[in-house]
Amino acid sequence: MTFVALGSPSAWASATPDGSREGDTTVSADSKGDTVSATAGAVVFDRSKNGSGQSAGAVASTTTWTPPACYYAPKYTPAELKAYLEPIWEAESTGAQWDLEQRNKYENGGQTADTYKDFNKDKTGKGYWWDSFVTKGREGDPGALDCTKPIFWVDQGEAPPADIPQAVTPEVLAQLAYAEIRVPSTKVQLAPQGTTKVNLPTWAWLDAAKFKPVSVTASVPLLGIEATTTAEPVSLRIEPGTADATTFPASGVCEISNGRIGEAYAKGKADETPPCGVRYLRSSGDGSYKLKATITWKIHWTGTGMNSERALPDGAFGAEQDVVVQEVQAVNR
Incomplete structure (x- = not known):
């Protein structure tokens, strides 16, 4: 089965610029204008209408298809990505060439579509850095290694790039919910x-x-x-x-x-x-x-x-x- 990202703008229009949300998770702005955390972009499951009991179990697909073992979702604000990457570069454990390429991509770039300036600090509150997540329980699955795309930026209210089939969309969420059915x-x-x-x-x-x-x-x-x-x-x-x-x-x-x-x-x-x-x-x-x-x-x-x-x-x-x-x-x- 092919993952199909929904292209309808209405699927993304309800996202507010400051990241605030009604419901289980709320992300508010701090005094500097940065959001508290982009990790609230992780998937949340409501299992209140699921099957229950000691003998309940997961359904297995009757075809060769399985829910995704990894996916991409918002993970960092500009400040968080800086705090995550700079200690890695400073440790010099990943090699000087790799560190330079990464600095040019996320910190020193801005000249091409796939490079950024100062971790996109000027877009704070207007989007998030997306990275990969491994689906719970699928850590040892070979498919968990399929999400290898470097960390990328998505403006708030915009759909993720169409060439990233595992980027979280309503359809990918439906597939992740499939794995949670009992x-x-x-x-x-x-x-x-x-x-x-x-x-x-x-x-x-x-x-x-x-x-x-x-x-x-x-x-x-x-x-x-x-x-x-x-x-x-x-x-x-x-x-x-x-x-x-x-x-x-x-x-x-x-x-x-x-x-x-x-x-x-x-x-x-x-x-x-x-x-x-x-x-x-x-x-x-x-x-x-x-x-x-x-x-x-x-x-x-x-x-x-x-x-x-x-x-x-x-x-x-x-x-x-x-x-x-x-x-x-x-x-x-």
């Missing part, structure tokens, strides 16, 4: 429970109350942009854990209908075919079969400057449980 465990309820019999239809269902849409909102308060990523359950796949079994339906995929995932067994339905379930054809002997139940979640997002939802790859989350299958005991008279 959904309930998919351990199914069975009837008979725990132990079933050979050739006996075993009903399977999930507590529909637990399987409602969940969402996470990612935002950069400093920029006034956000995106909400939502996951909705669409189907349950049952894998019996053995080839000696048949599933109901035959595909093993139970579609979610009217908020229900399968149907709870009720007395008097022993001879009926369950809408979702399994029939084991062979005993599990002294052990058990590992039945796996996997929910597929349809994932979509909306964000700043958008009028409609957009799709992200479906996600899946599954869990295994033991099922003991016994032979039917004949009764001798």
Whole structure:
């Protein structure tokens, strides 16, 4: 999947010149006119509508796509970049040639589009220096090394350069929120429970109350942009854990209908075919079969400057449980 930066000016127009923000993060101006900190440009997550509980887990993309392992966002004011780089240059641990190139780029430049004068001090309060961040939990991922572009400047209210696909935009925020989605465990309820019999239809269902849409909102308060990523359950796949079994339906995929995932067994339905379930054809002997139940979640997002939802790859989350299958005991008279 390609990262696409949204070009709509409305996605950036809500950023105020002094960096002030309503909400979780506020950046105010100090007595010298510099902002207190640009690190408030880091991504903030609202997980209040996410799945919860000890058995909740992250969805995994059903395709080869994964959320970004690194991204770019505001990180320094002019004063902060100076305070960060000058001790590095003074230590002379990075080599005289490299230090000179860096000084010419950020301190002594100003003659070309990719060089700056005095860390852009004259633009204090009018923009921020952007640098790379590694997505939490992805530190060891090879993709975390993809963000190698040198620190760059973005004027307040302007979109980041189009040639930097990992620069934080509403779409990148949606992808980062995808990684924060948590959904309930998919351990199914069975009837008979725990132990079933050979050739006996075993009903399977999930507590529909637990399987409602969940969402996470990612935002950069400093920029006034956000995106909400939502996951909705669409189907349950049952894998019996053995080839000696048949599933109901035959595909093993139970579609979610009217908020229900399968149907709870009720007395008097022993001879009926369950809408979702399994029939084991062979005993599990002294052990058990590992039945796996996997929910597929349809994932979509909306964000700043958008009028409609957009799709992200479906996600899946599954869990295994033991099922003991016994032979039917004949009764001798």
